[in-house]
Amino acid sequence: MSTFSAPKGTYDLLPPDSAAFLAVREALAAPLRRAGYGYAETPGFEHTALFARGVGESTDIVTKEMYTLTTKGGTSLALRPEGTASVLRAALQANLHRAGGLPVKLWYSGTYYRYERPQAGRYRHFSQVGAEAIGAEDPALDAELIILAADAHRSLGLTGVRLLLNTLGDRACRPAYRAALQEFLRGLELDEETRTRIEVNPLRVLDDKRESVRRQLEGVPLLRDHLCEACKEYHERVRELLTAAGVAFTDDDRLVRGLDYYTRTTFEFVHDGLGAQSAVGGGGRYDGLSELIGGPPLPSVGWALGVDRTLLALRAEGLAPAAPAATDVYAVPLGEEARRVLFAVVTGLRRAGVAADFAFGGRGVKAAMRAANRSGARYALVAGDRDLAEGVVQLKDLASGEQRAVALDAVERELSGLLT
Ligand code: HAM
Numbered sequence: 001m002s003t004f005s006a007p008k009g010t011y012d013l014l015p016p017d018s019a020a021f022l023a024v025r026e027a028l029a030a031p032l033r034r035a036g037y038g039y040a041e042t043p044g045f046e047h048t049a050l051f052a053r054g055v056g057e058s059t060d061i062v063t064k065e066m067y068t069l070t071t072k073g074g075t076s077l078a079l080r081p082e083g084t085a086s087v088l089r090a091a092l093q094a095n096l097h098r099a100g101g102l103p104v105k106l107w108y109s110g111t112y113y114r115y116e117r118p119q120a121g122r123y124r125h126f127s128q129v130g131a132e133a134i135g136a137e138d139p140a141l142d143a144e145l146i147i148l149a150a151d152a153h154r155s156l157g158l159t160g161v162r163l164l165l166n167t168l169g170d171r172a173c174r175p176a177y178r179a180a181l182q183e184f185l186r187g188l189e190l191d192e193e194t195r196t197r198i199e200v201n202p203l204r205v206l207d208d209k210r211e212s213v214r215r216q217l218e219g220v221p222l223l224r225d226h227l228c229e230a231c232k233e234y235h236e237r238v239r240e241l242l243t244a245a246g247v248a249f250t251d252d253d254r255l256v257r258g259l260d261y262y263t264r265t266t267f268e269f270v271h272d273g274l275g276a277q278s279a280v281g282g283g284g285r286y287d288g289l290s291e292l293i294g295g296p297p298l299p300s301v302g303w304a305l306g307v308d309r310t311l312l313a314l315r316a317e318g319l320a321p322a323a324p325a326a327t328d329v330y331a332v333p334l335g336e337e338a339r340r341v342l343f344a345v346v347t348g349l350r351r352a353g354v355a356a357d358f359a360f361g362g363r364g365v366k367a368a369m370r371a372a373n374r375s376g377a378r379y380a381l382v383a384g385d386r387d388l389a390e391g392v393v394q395l396k397d398l399a400s401g402e403q404r405a406v407a408l409d410a411v412e413r414e415l416s417g418l419l420t
Pocket of ligand 1: 259
């Protein structure tokens with residue numbers, strides 16, 4: 001134990017659990033790579049104004065949850081609370097939207113920071129895999145992303161993820177709805193903070209979980225009754241494409257996301273085995289964000305899936321992601337000469353693509369064999385002076401316990417064959 005522990009709301013990733021985490025991250029990203037998304041990586045911090053403008057001045061993320069700092073030069077920076085604004089900023093800065101055809105399809109993975117009240121599944125430092133398709137307005141693109149997320153969940157064996165789907169309208173129809181909603185909400189008995197929210201971001205009130213508020217929302221005007229023809233048509237196409245692809249969804253016309261940039265399609269993946277923090281991912285279309293941060297009109301859509309919560313969902317379903325064994329072969333030398341010879345064998349095996357490890361530290365044979373078993377390796381290579389005099393090493397199958405001599409110069413070939 002050291003004097004220090006990790007800050008509240010954060011976690012360390014260490015073996016053996018870290019292998020499952022990597023496997024989940026890989027499984028969430030794999031469908032994106034197969035669908036033409038290129039990898040993007042952006043800094044861990046950005047100018048605070050990017051998030052304030054992009055995510056929205058009235059959101060909890062911006063008003064309460066950002067970690068900000070001022071540099072010695074007086075610049076205000078914020079640890080990234082999410083990836084969309086950063087990835088779009090990076091694409092615009094590099095002129096990717098002018099370089100080739102649209103959409104520009106990008107995926108990313110990393111840690112994000114929000115000063116939230118920590119609880120199961122909610123951290124101040126957490127991990128997402130995200131995807132953004134920038135510069136095209138096409139219901140097939142919305143559907144593609146949702147299908148890729150559903151395929152990722154399926155590849156992990158998850159069966160309890162539900163998809164909630166909604167549309168938030170566009171700049172043609174949302175203003176009139178917003179006004180109607182505000183008028184309704186102003187007539188309710190609400191606390192001061194909620195009253196302020198009605199003026200800045202009335203849609204968020206629909207998301208209020210308190211019973212005293214929910215009771216009063218009976219009969220609230222719903223966007224579905226105010227959508228323009230173009231938005232209705234667009235949403236219908238997305239729904240049709242999802243249905244054709246066999247992706248089940250529930251229409252949820254109260255689904256409001258915690259970020260202000262959304263237009264039209266919005267969705268969330270929820271898992272019922274997770275308690276209060278049930279969202280394992282979410283996203284939607286953000287047709288106006290590029291202009292908000294100083295770029296040209298670039299209608300876009302994207303999502304982010306929580307790696308931590310996906311792992312919790314797997315555990316809730318009693319599943320363990322298949323993580324490849326870290327080590328296939330473990331070398332146990334008996335004596336100084338054997339250490340030199342087997343160390344060279346291990347180096348050769350690694351160069352030939354075999355995952356191999358070595359009993360370091362001059363431990364006794366019993367401790368070394370225990371380490372070999374603990375490593376998860378399938379084979380141990382054991383050698384002492386007598387073996388070396390005969391030009392062989394002992395190849396031991398750690399599952400069956402069977403052991404046989406293999407010529408030293410044939411070990412690499414033999415193991416490569418056994419392990420493919
Ligand atoms: P978000 O809904 O804020 O969306 O986050 C996406 C996912 O990240 C959540 O569903 C959840 O699984 C995970 N997550 C969020 N906060 C935490 C936390 N404090 N602890 C653990 N996991 C968390 C976005 O971030 C948008 N950028 C998604 C997007 C991309 N929209 C368009 N493109």
